[in-house]
Amino acid sequence: MSAQKNLLEVKNLTTNFYTKKGILTAVDKVSLSVNSGEVLGIVGESGSGKTITSLSIMQLLPVSSKVAEGEIIFQGENLLKKSEEEMQKIRGKLISMIFQDPMAALDPVYTCGAQMIEAILAHQKVSKEEAEKKSVDMLKNVGIPAPENCMKSYPHELSGGMCQRVMIGMALLCNPKLLIADEPTTALDVTVQAQILELLKSIKNDRNMSIIIITHDLGVVSEIAQKVAVMYNGRIFEEADTDTLFLNPMHPYTQGLIKSMPKPNQPRERLFTIKGTVPSLSEIPQGCRFNPRCSKATDICRTEEPELVNAADNHKVRCWHI
Numbered sequence: 001m002s003a004q005k006n007l008l009e010v011k012n013l014t015t016n017f018y019t020k021k022g023i024l025t026a027v028d029k030v031s032l033s034v035n036s037g038e039v040l041g042i043v044g045e046s047g048s049g050k051t052i053t054s055l056s057i058m059q060l061l062p063v064s065s066k067v068a069e070g071e072i073i074f075q076g077e078n079l080l081k082k083s084e085e086e087m088q089k090i091r092g093k094l095i096s097m098i099f100q101d102p103m104a105a106l107d108p109v110y111t112c113g114a115q116m117i118e119a120i121l122a123h124q125k126v127s128k129e130e131a132e133k134k135s136v137d138m139l140k141n142v143g144i145p146a147p148e149n150c151m152k153s154y155p156h157e158l159s160g161g162m163c164q165r166v167m168i169g170m171a172l173l174c175n176p177k178l179l180i181a182d183e184p185t186t187a188l189d190v191t192v193q194a195q196i197l198e199l200l201k202s203i204k205n206d207r208n209m210s211i212i213i214i215t216h217d218l219g220v221v222s223e224i225a226q227k228v229a230v231m232y233n234g235r236i237f238e239e240a241d242t243d244t245l246f247l248n249p250m251h252p253y254t255q256g257l258i259k260s261m262p263k264p265n266q267p268r269e270r271l272f273t274i275k276g277t278v279p280s281l282s283e284i285p286q287g288c289r290f291n292p293r294c295s296k297a298t299d300i301c302r303t304e305e306p307e308l309v310n311a312a313d314n315h316k317v318r319c320w321h322i
């Protein structure tokens with residue numbers, strides 16, 4: 001057997017916004033890797049740079065932003081060197097993304113069926129009839145109860161959970177090697193969240209697909225991911241395999257995130273929260289970016305930023321106090 005090889009390797013990715021306030025760095029020297037068949041979770045509070053990281057990989061960034069530095073190596077090739085035309089061939093076919101807001105990602109003026117058929121015809125040499133059949137089969141696969149009706153429906157006629165299933169179905173139509181799922185369950189109620197998570201788990205097992213799952217919910221990560229990267233303020237703060245991260249979280253930020261996970265039967269008002277908020281990109285603190293919120297912060301934390309270092313085998317941490 002050949003050694004497992006990285007399907008995706010993000011090296012030193014830096015993505016900036018060019019604004020009136022100046023250059024704001026939303027993703028700051030981020031490195032990540034995903035092996036074939038592996039699920040990587042990216043967690044962190046709102047504004048930590050999770051979506052911008054994934055949009056950088058897809059090269060679907062907002063117009064005011066740009067990758068300033070780094071490499072995105074997918075199957076041995078740097079995606080940042082690809083033309084838009086080449087990227088269009090890669091998107092949907094080799095790498096698919098489920099967006100944070102399914103309503104915004106589906107086109108309101110076309111039926112779900114029309115959008116799915118078009119997605120297939122863009123990448124596969126099949127007839128319209130075959131594309132239609134594939135679409136219906138896919139809707140069945142992702143648990144849509146009446147797929148033929150769903151084909152004829154417009155996105156606004158479907159519930160949030162159904163829309164999310166359609167989005168997942170669309171993302172899988174061309175059997176991509178990598179699926180990037182950005183908060184795939186956040187907008188949904190708890191029961192539907194669990195169903196979508198089960199769906200993603202079965203996709204992972206059946207298709208041996210690599211998945212990057214982006215979420216602020218560590219519960220989701222613990223269920224599906226083999227390894228986790230914790231992001232804060234554009235930086236990776238900790239990275240480890242999932243069991244290690246939960247058993248031995250080393251960064252006070254990760255410890256806070258785990259402590260703030262709701263436990264069964266716990267009253268909401270007793271829930272732990274990390275004090276303060278993620279600083280805005282124009283007010284990044286000196287030293288460790290987490291220091292104003294950290295109970296362990298000392299002088300060095302307030303003046304010098306720690307590097308992300310190997311604290312143990314396959315366990316990286318960015319903290320002065322490890």
Ligand SMILES: Nc1ncnc2c1ncn2[C@@H]1O[C@H](COP(=O)(O)OP(=O)(O)OP(=O)(O)O)[C@@H](O)[C@H]1O
Nearest residue numbers: 017026045046047048049050051052053062216281
């Ligand atoms: N269009 C934009 N112009 C300027 N700054 C932006 C823009 N979009 C995002 N940002 C900033 O980039 C940073 C990272 O945003 P990003 O959307 O990646 O966060 P996130 O981790 O996905 O958060 P969430 O959990 O809320 O989805 C944030 O500070 C955000 O304010």
Ligand SMILES: [Mg+2]
Nearest residue numbers: 050051052100
């Ligand atoms: Mg986001």
